[in-house]
Amino acid sequence: MKGHYKLALTALLILLAVLPVQSFAKDMVAKEPPKSLDKLYPPVNKEQKWVQQMHKISGHFGGVFVDMGEQDWENAEKHAARFVESYKEAADMVPEWKDYFDHESARKFAEEVKTRDAARIGKAAGPVGKTCGKCHDDQYLSVWTRYHWPSADKIAITDPVDEKELKYGKYMSLLSGAFKGVTVNFGEGQYDRAKKALGGFKKRFMELKSVCSKCHTGDAVKQFYVGEASAQAFDGMEAELNSPKPNPGNFWKHVGTLGYEGCKKCHLTHRAYAIVQEIWEEKEEARK
Amino acid sequence: MKRIRILLLISALSALLVVAGVYFAVNYGSRWIPEPLVQLAREPDLLENAESKKCSECHKLIFEAWKKSRHSRAWVSETYIKNSEDRSKEKCLACHIPEMVRAGVKPDPRLWNRDEGIYCVPCHVFGDAPPGTPPGATPPPACAEVENSPPCKGGRGDSLPVVTPASGTLAMNGPYDLFSPPHPTRQNPDYRKSKFCGSCHQKTLKEWEGTGSEKTCQSCHMPPAEARLTQKFILGLFHAKKPVGDHGFRHGEIGDADLAMEARIAGGAIAVALTNQTIPHLVPTADNGDPRLFLYAVLRDAAGVELEKYKEIIAPQLETALPYRKTAEYKFPLVPSAKRAEIFLQYQPAWSKERSDVRRIQMDL
Structure with missing residues (x-):
């Protein structure tokens, strides 16, 4: 006892x-x-x-x-x-x-x-x-x-489409715009426009692999966010847009995969710390 | 008069004998030089984190080649400063300011003389303790050797007993067994092995290992030329000429035989094939940098007006770099009324935004 x-x-x-x-x-x-x-x-x-x-x-x-x-x-x-x-x-x-x-x-x-x-x-x-x-x-x-968290704001990334160097925040806005170019046109049934927009969006999305390597030394992290699942989702979206009658169910399923694999996983991991850093940087700017 | 001539002749012969003796002793028989005499010539500060300028007093040619290399710019490169958030990224430090480079061991970053990046001391000065032994200390003893020590029950290593500082006897390490009066030297076969460079260039080493190539990093990036290791007046002449590696660490020179580019029309598109024929690692390659090849295909009408411009980015960080002896094919759809195509490949190193032409092809469609 x-x-x-x-x-x-x-x-x-x-x-x-x-x-x-x-x-x-x-x-x-x-x-x-x-x-x-x-x-x-x-x-x-x-x-x-x-x-x-x-x-x-x-x-x-x-x-x-x-x-x-x-x-x-x-x-x-x-x-x-x-x-x-x-x-x-x-x-x-x-x-x-x-x-x-x-x-x-x-x-x-x-x-x-x-x-x-x-x-x-x-x-x-x-x-x-x-x-x-x-x-x-x-x-x-x-x-x-x-x-322990390098500042995302200080990352510069060259847009693979027009080759301009942008700050990371600006690049993410560009990426988001490119994404909407695909989804909005698809929603409107304008498949040719969606297909053209998909080319640029894919290039910009895949460029994110180079962003991972700006902080991470191993390649596994690229696969986690911008890996095979994302590549397959792009292939699936391309296949739908190349077909005579795209299937919306399939198309949105692939969009969902991209959103989960790339956007959500990365934001879930990195966004909270980046928000704190952004607030500090804004304060620092205001002090100047 | 005759006597003077004989005396002169004897003096000249004696001088020649002395010179020959010194030459022989320096190059082939240093063990016959008395130790006290050797100690007189020693400059101990050479083994105490000397700056490259100090080394250049004797090794002028090596210093000049290194000064032009990217290694000398590792800490002061504008691209590095920008991409590392004013050098604050921890992952970059170990290889941009290594403390001690040993084959197969990732270095620790150093706190002294950082501006010189990767320079003489980190690569050549270390003790004879096994690689992986931190400078100035022997590895901590195993738990079994530390009687009743709490950390051995799973505590933190910080409370291990302090061990005798010694990473072995310091010397200037290099590929040759030779005698140098100012500092002790130690021959180390690792200097001829890719593993040495792979301490930092780990991904490239892995790529190279996968090719099975017999060419080492040194054979392409430090091609040897017959030269003396030192250029200090008079004393330098006593060193025999031998193959000395190029400390400019050649890079980015993609020759015609190295990378083949072919273009043809197939299935309503221009098919461009790129083959890395001779370079036994990815092209481009980098552990953390971002070198790139840009492949463009520009389609024009009969008047030369641009109708379409395609682009592919070939880069290790995008996982699109060209493997050894493999062909990658890119397809660019033709557009109506296109009469000519210009296909070109440009290279952009990791440290600059400037590009240079690698290949260029004009095609009539």
């Missing part, structure tokens, strides 16, 4: 350790991260030092509970001591965030680990865990947006 109690308590404590990373904020403001973070990420730094530091803190904090569950108190204490060190290091790395850190709670937590009393350790973990959660609530999204 005693063993079960310990197991349940350990599980609860691990849960407590994880909980602070979740956001309960009602209003979310994605503030731009402080400048001093620049030196902790490429290209100023050759590694993602801040991420490494977060892993270090999290690893030692979690290490206390793993060892506690195994009754390995010697290592639990080592982890607790290293947690305090790495927590302090993190505070020093970004002075603008010093108020997020509660060194006294961190110290108390490490002290309680020495008591080898799971309940006391769990209680002491709460306040220090909350400091992590508060910072994550306020800053996590901003940091990821700034340092």
